[in-house]
Amino acid sequence: GNSVTQMEGPVTLSEEAFLTINCTYTATGYPSLFWYVQYPGEGLQLLLKATKADDKGSNKGFEATYRKETTSFHLEKGSVQVSDSAVYFCALSDISQGAGSYQLTFGKGTKLSVIP
Amino acid sequence: KAGVTQTPRYLIKTRGQQVTLSCSPISGHRSVSWYQQTPGQGLQFLFEYFSETQRNKGNFPGRFSGRQFSNSRSEMNVSTLELGDSALYLCASSKGGSGANVLTFGAGSRLTVL
Numbered sequence: 001g002n003s004v005t006q007m008e009g010p011v012t013l014s015e016e017a018f019l020t021i022n023c024t025y026t027a028t029g030y031p032s033l034f035w036y037v038q039y040p041g042e043g044l045q046l047l048l049k050a051t052k053a054d055d056k057g058s059n060k061g062f063e064a065t066y067r068k069e070t071t072s073f074h075l076e077k078g079s080v081q082v083s084d085s086a087v088y089f090c091a092l093s094d095i096s097q098g099a100g101s102y103q104l105t106f107g108k109g110t111k112l113s114v115i116p
Numbered sequence: 117k118a119g120v121t122q123t124p125r126y127l128i129k130t131r132g133q134q135v136t137l138s139c140s141p142i143s144g145h146r147s148v149s150w151y152q153q154t155p156g157q158g159l160q161f162l163f164e165y166f167s168e169t170q171r172n173k174g175n176f177p178g179r180f181s182g183r184q185f186s187n188s189r190s191e192m193n194v195s196t197l198e199l200g201d202s203a204l205y206l207c208a209s210s211k212g213g214s215g216a217n218v219l220t221f222g223a224g225s226r227l228t229v230l
Contacts, residue, residue, distance in 0.1 A: 032217055043120075043206055043221040089159065093217040101172035102210070102217035104151070106159040 002027045006090045006107035013080055013114050021075040021110045023064075023090035031092040033057075033066050033073040034104070038087045047075075047088070080114045087111045118143065120222035122207050128228045134195040137225045141188050141209030148190040149219060150182060153204040162205075165190055166212045194227075202229045 006023040013019060025033065032051045036044040048057030053068035062077045073090060090107040121140040129135050141148050150162040161174040165184035182192040188209075194201055204226050208219035 036221075041223075043122075043223045044208075045221070046218065049218065091159075101147075101164045101166065102219075103149075103161050103164065103172055103174075104159075104219065105161075108158045 002031065002092055002094055002105045004090050004092055004105055004107040006088075006110055008108065008110065009087075010111040010113060013112070015082055015114055015116050016079045017114075019075070019077040019080045019084075019112070021088055021090075021112070023073045023075065023107060025071050025073065025090075025092050027071075027092055027094055029094050031094040033064070034091045034093065035062070035064055035073070035075050036089045036091060036106075038089065038109070040086075044089065080112070082114045082116055085112055085114045120207055120209050120220055122205075122222035122225050124225060125223065126226045126228075128230060129197050130230050131197055131199060133197050134193060135197060135227060136191055136193045137205055137207075137227075139190045139192075139207030139209075139222060141190070141207075142220055145209035145211055145220075146188055147210045147212035148184055148188065149208045149210075150190070150192050151206045151208065152176075153206060153224070154202070159206070162192065197229045199229050202227060 003026045034049045035047040037047045048059040050057040050066035056065045064073050064075045087109045089109045091104045093102050123138045147166045149164040153159045164172040168184045179195045184190045204224045206224045208221045
């Protein structure tokens with residue numbers, strides 16, 4: 001079956017530091033890949049996505065590249081801010097055979113804390 | 117444009133009771149999915165509905181059920197509650213159809229079972 005593995009946290013960085021959160025996946029088909037972010041007390045917000053190999057998703061200074069050869073989708077940001085403190089989830093979406101239904105498989109989440 | 121609305125946001129139940137959670141999708145979205153989030157198991161897929169039909173179901177016991185109405189609003193029900201059912205239940209909507217795999221999530225309903 002499908003699975004997503006992402007680096008365990010928590011991760012604590014100083015403001016303006018470089019961020020990398022590693023994510024690797026296992027999938028039988030050709031999934032789309034996503035990063036979602038969850039702020040305290042809220043639901044998940046889509047941060048960025050990539051639908052095929054070598055695609056780069058980007059948003060709000062975050063970016064991730066779909067690497068099929070290494071089955072990875074690492075999240076990066078050049079300079080983090082205090083407001084980036086949240087839990088980040090890597091996920092893949094694969095269509096359920098014959099059902100036309102998309103199902104997300106999530107990693108365990110990585111909690112990021114950015115200190116001034 | 118209104119987002120995905122989930123009610124209630126918080127609720128407390130006791131073991132053996134049942135609970136119904138509601139989700140109103142984004143206007144025009146026909147697919148509604150439900151996920152359970154717990155500290156131990158993380159985010160797990162419960163089921164997905166499209167045009168009032170359940171198209172996909174995760175690996176949960178039959179105590180977990182759901183339905184979708186003609187206006188795309190969805191409810192999920194958990195019967196005979198157990199302590200382990202304490203979780204954040206997230207609803208997500210999408211346009212549905214081929215290629216429409218981008219989900220928009222609600223804020224969730226936090227269920228505590230005592």
